[in-house]
Amino acid sequence: MMTFTKRTLLAAAASLPLMAGSAWAEGLISIIVNDPANPYWFTEGEVAKATAEELGYEATVAAHKGDTNVESNLVDAAITNGAKAIILDPANADGSIGVVKKAKEAGIPVFLVNAEINESGLAIGQLVSNNAQGAALGAVAWQEMVGDSAKYVEFFGNPADNNAATRSNGYETVISQYPDLMQVAEEVANWDRTQGYNKMQSIIQANPDFTAVISGNDEMALGAIAALKEAGKLDGVTVGGFDGSPDAVAAVKAGEMAYTVLQPVAVFSREAVIQADYYIKNGSPMVDEEKQLFDCLLITADNVANYTAPFTLSE
Template identity: 50%
Template sequence: MNISRRAVLGALAVGATGVVPAWAQDSKGLIVIITPSHDNPFFKAEADGADARARELGYATLVLVHDDDPNKQSELFDTAIAQGAKAIILDNAGADASVAPIQRAKDAGIPSFLIDREITQSGVAVSQIVSNNYQGAQLGAEEFVRLMGEAGDYAELVGKESDTNAGIRSSGYHDIIDQYPDMTMVAQQTANWSQTEAYTVMESILQANPGIKGVISGNDTMAMGAWAALEAAGRTDVVVVGFDGSNDVRDSILAGGIKATVLQPAFAQAQMAVDQADRFLTDGSTGLEEKQLMDCILVTADNADQLETFALAS
């Protein structure tokens, strides 16, 4: 059963009068799913995957968006606590800022299961299931170097500073690229995971570095923004590599635009988190370590046609 925030709050108000809400009667309890904005298809895939799996297992679900705002995320945690959620599935709004609300939920008896992004403390969440961003970044960097012919000026677009994934991916990129002395980074700028911001940043980089040969991006959304700016400038010769495995980048690869991306399995990762939440609620333990890594997969023109909604067809 998928329920709106308004419906749950209304049900709680009724529950205060002694009437049990219908969703509480008809399910194993409420799982709250909190992610960044669904404008980014990666986060929508996470929410959809968690929502579908939770309902399949007999839970009511409440899907909420924090918009990468730690204050809003904190308010949503208060809402989940007030609603008596059984568990929270979270793609967090900041590695440091998320610790306190997760601890607050834990103190209220509500376990949190993290996906995609880590936090800076262990023992607060039950699970932290993340893509092996370092391994994936190395895959992307190796392909980028190959496509660049091991030489040339390039730019790097970096994600949000508050997101540990941004730094991990950048480190993975450079641990490969920096081994090649003829690869020269002429610009490194954040575009905060944003397509619109990446377009503007790419315009500025192009003006300052007209001889640029490649762009390696911390995610697919920024890669799409960079590619749009390159197309507008008539620079479709520039090699662009992304990270995520979105359908938009898949289509660009198949059309001969962006050259490659790195798939992190958002849908499967979210469903795994729900499975672990269910196991924890049933048995008191997931039987697994808190921090878990899922390997990433390189996507190129050779296998892009098998990619759909952050998963490769088997």
């Protein structure tokens, strides 16, 4: 498994200009994301599309919104349309195995981004954030801000996405070293802001004396912040997020969110298309390792001014 550090991420972002041929001369690349209503997945799709077009391909972006049936139909459409490659953010670690296998059998290389499937040897590449590294990075910062003793709440993402458990386990590895950090609630909010808001409203009623929140992504954290503000309880509550979304960065600037962990989605979405182009033209992988990890970065009040574009942190 290959890991991309901050230095290699910056190098990738500053790579040489790509040489494109005439528009769409290279064929179609189908890009399938989760839900573009979330700025993270919107950026994923737009960066991949722009990179494909820069390389001379036609590119389409479609969304399955976590529905494996929709995902299957979109992969069928990509096969029917003669796609040269598919860039896929899988809907389900187990449930998406079949669609990747189907594309492979049709002779179409698949490059997974953001989330993995629980089977190797089907996708040419699985390019994801280093979620364990990012979770540890966030949890260490969170503990330093919260202290050695506190009651806290955790928001857990979609259980069908391996990233949810990886981040939660990463949090637990750090927090368990401090026995006086007591979890009073853990809620599944499926990466969703509205669910984070609703779940936080219920938590406030049942456990009003917590002083910290650690969240599996920014959307759930932002929903929690909205509920805390509405209840007049945000002051004195430390909230940590994960994604590095523009709204989360704005919340860090406003002093409402303590930090967010930036996932380099703009980097690995671009890299996936570059690797797809290489495979299309050479018939072999550009990178030997199927699973490729891209290190996350911490955004706090100290460096938030370096956030120069969506999901991009400059030196």
